[in-house]
Amino acid sequence: METYFLKNEDILKFYERLNQEYELFVPVKAKSALKLNCDCKPIVPTDDFSIKKFSQVKKEEIVFSDYRSTEPIRSFFTQYKEEVSVFFEGEDSKGKKERPLALCGVKNCDIFALKIQDFVFLGGSEVDAAYKARRDTTLIIASDCPQFKNVCFCRAFDINPFPTEGYDFNFSPLTNGYLVDVASQKASSIAFSLKDVLVPATLGQLSGRSSKRESVVRRLDDYLTQYQIPKKEKLQDIVVSGHNSTVWQNESRTCVECNGCVFICDTCHCFLLSDDSSSGNARRLRLWDGCLLKNFTKVAGGANPLKLRYMRLRNRFLKKFDFFISNLGIQACCGCGRCIDVCPGKIDIRRILKILHESRQVQPEVVG
């Protein structure tokens, strides 16, 4: 991997170069509350960064995002509502070629979350071809987080606020420019074409980055002490053994079933195939679905294994911290805190994990 330095005033050249080949998305400061693009329209706060189409923002609005965007990065790979097939006659929309995306402002929590999305859409019994095409062609321009939000807790799970893998470019802000890591073939050829503005990084710049990274890690770790979030190695045990804990009833009392936590989550992936024949030829839509919605597990005969709200809240935690740890070895939570931000009921994943952890410590170990 090569690392270059790019001056602040040259960043537009970088964007313009990407925009020639890609549908470029860049971070801007969110100006108004974002309504989630789903039926229940939960609202997320305004003090965030948003990732918008380069061609639709004013150049002076583009910023370097200090922490993750409001939108989950998965929304660029699977959309809330998407036509996935037409049957039986007619043009299959999946045959249409999409312009490849270049996403700036991707953070390390998002990159972690993409491991979950990849497991689902590239793994399983068969590969989702549309997802694969987007993953293969999308350019990921990641960046360090020099700051964190009050809801951020990536470090609780040993995820750093700066990426070391899973990107094409990574940007680390320095005082008068950026260190730019070039990590892929695609990125290399773009970097080559920008060689008049990308100069090799100096040792001094590299060590400057290291101390900035250490500083944010230290500040975030200090900040997180108050939440006493259990370490990732304990997550599966505390969630499974906390099956009968009162935490589920207590915490789900303020849940209004808006499903905001699910739709804004970067690791959630559930969907429902729904057929629509209103336009003549039947179309199959893939809609994001979520396990906090009451009909998520309801079967045609009317039975519903997750009929009560607290069961659905518990199910969400079992999926994230039991199912994924069993199947993939990692938890389906990247510590981005988007679910905490969005929840009108102030349900806090950090608090639930802490309560489960505390009750596990007083509970005798049961073998088998």
Next chain:
Amino acid sequence: MKKNIYQPIKAVIEEVIEETSTIKTFKLRPAIPFSFATGQFIELTVPGVGEAPFTPSSDPGIKDLLELTIMKAGEVTSKLHTMQKNDILGIRGPYGLGYPLDKFKGRDILIIGGGVGLAPLRSLLFSLFSRIDQYNKVVLRYGARTPSDIVYKALLPEWAKKDKVDVLASVDIGDPSWQGNVGLVTTVLGEVPVVSAKAVAIVCGPPIMMKFVTLKLLDLGFNPQDIYLSMEKSMSCGLGKCGHCRIGKYYACKDGPVFTYEQLKDIRDIWD
């Protein structure tokens, strides 16, 4: 272009057989030959209405026709029950793992069905009959609510005549025409002619029936790894992606739909 995993293939209805007042068997001719292993399921599309998962009830040896025995329960099946010969449906699949027929070799096989749960078991029975010399015996115990709710009425006596096959049906509520056992299917499991510690049991029916049958089988000395249960949950994609059919660390669509009780016994709330 890469395969679109959400796209069904066309299948034409060739015949509709009325089994009971709420259950019909649909004989379909897929546009291209369609193979499945017994116990695997398909996603059936009623165009413009939606999709639902069903396990074929036909002989997997037959590739050009596919039979599905379906109870009218929700939106998709209600529309399906109004459809007739020559109407077009869609199918995707097959999905899931199916029954491990090799593991049944040389053993007593006890098959227990409840209601329309006999549908996937019929496909299994056809598979077993086609290589009956490999198995010690096949015992079928079938429970239905009333005599008129029994599916495959004509087939059951035919199967009973086969060598190495033992068939008994029971109904929860009898009527004057019914000469057989009256009681839940668990009431005819007491004296099954199999050596329980060496036999395998295959169960398919409503969750409440599977729960009590499993408890009865354990009581009779069946090993948890020899009890096979059909765990058909709410499913959408059938591919291990949509997240609806999770059972503990498994997805019913990808890791099942047939599980051994050994796989499930430590998972909470499996019968809900």
